[in-house]
Amino acid sequence: MTIGFFDLDQAELSEFAREHEFKSFLPTQLCRWVYERGVTEFEKMTDISKRDRLRLSERMHFIQSDEIVAQRASDGTRKLLLAWHDDVPEAGSRRLTVVSEDGALASHSGRKETECVMIPSGDRRTGCISSQVGCPVGCRFCASGLGGLEGNLSSGRIVEQAWRLGRMDGVGRVTNIVFMGMGEPLSNYRNVIKAIRTLNAPWGLGIGARRITVSTVGLPPAIRRLAQFDIPVTLALSLHAPNDDLRKEIIPWAEYTTIKELLEACQAYFQASGREITLEYILLGGLNDRPEHARELATIARSLRANVNLIRYNEVEGLPYKRPVSEDVLRFQSILREKNVNAHIRASRGRDIDAACGQLRYKNREKNREKNRDRSPGHDGSRVRN
Ligand code: SF4
Known part of the structure; x- marks a missing residue:
């Protein structure tokens, strides 16, 4: 039975060294090799x-x-696209790797896949990482939510994505992290918080709090809890609609919480952390990109003194949502700006590689399903479970 290095914080590494009678400076040596030099x-x-x-x-x-x-x-x-195996050996009785207390992957059998992305821009190398396998929120426009939630990623598996992205092409580390891959990070709170500690720590990846962004669709109690966290990360609220009715149409979880409740929780986060909130708004052609939506959004953003990131939707095969036309996007932005809202249109990156969240995993699954169908002589057309 072996223990997963990325799952351990510094105190746990010291405990491991003590327990197995290694030198007391072994944790420092290991962290240098792995996090500083990228050697495993x-x-x-x-x-x-x-x-x-x-x-x-x-x-x-x-x-x-x-x-x-x-x-x-x-x-x-x-x-x-990474595959996680459930048969990673456990570490003694602590089960740090396989089972997290709030239900990592242990209850699921077989291979679980997640995506992560590295976006270079000048000196900046942003790692976009996943916090869960699948997603419980099920936004109607998103490939990640299509199959629902399959499990939480342990803190080590979250950290490993950041480490891997930093090592791509043999370069050093990522400079920024955004929790904008698969999953709702605040519904895997414990593991995400532990991972952030390692991402931020000088003995870990040393990424500054300002350069770590947690993006959430909005769980007010978890946002308030995050406000008490001693690492003031940047909080991004995935609003995607300027009123509750439209939001419920595209985000099933909007049934459980109103925009007003979300804004109150974000205000509490701002007051506790001093960090400005970012509103993420994915523009879906003909649906939430009308001038009246921009005006409603401006009122919300001003009440929160929030910046707005406008994201042009990347179409997902099989889903009915459309990428907005450029002139609608520009008009949307200029309405926000006229109302003194700081609004940016996020550059579309990696459009030629299934850039939309969950799309690569979705396509890979479909490919495997087709293969299984072809191999199955008595196939009756029903869906094949991976
Ligand atoms: S957009 Fe984000 S919150 Fe919504 S289903 Fe996709 S991964 Fe989940």
């Missing part, structure tokens, strides 16, 4: 004695995922 092969960790490297390899592992697909867009954006 025991044989390359030359300042650790051969005997200890052997003992370590019997007790610890690093990488928990397999790379299923790696794509590179013409603009340099990289996307990975």
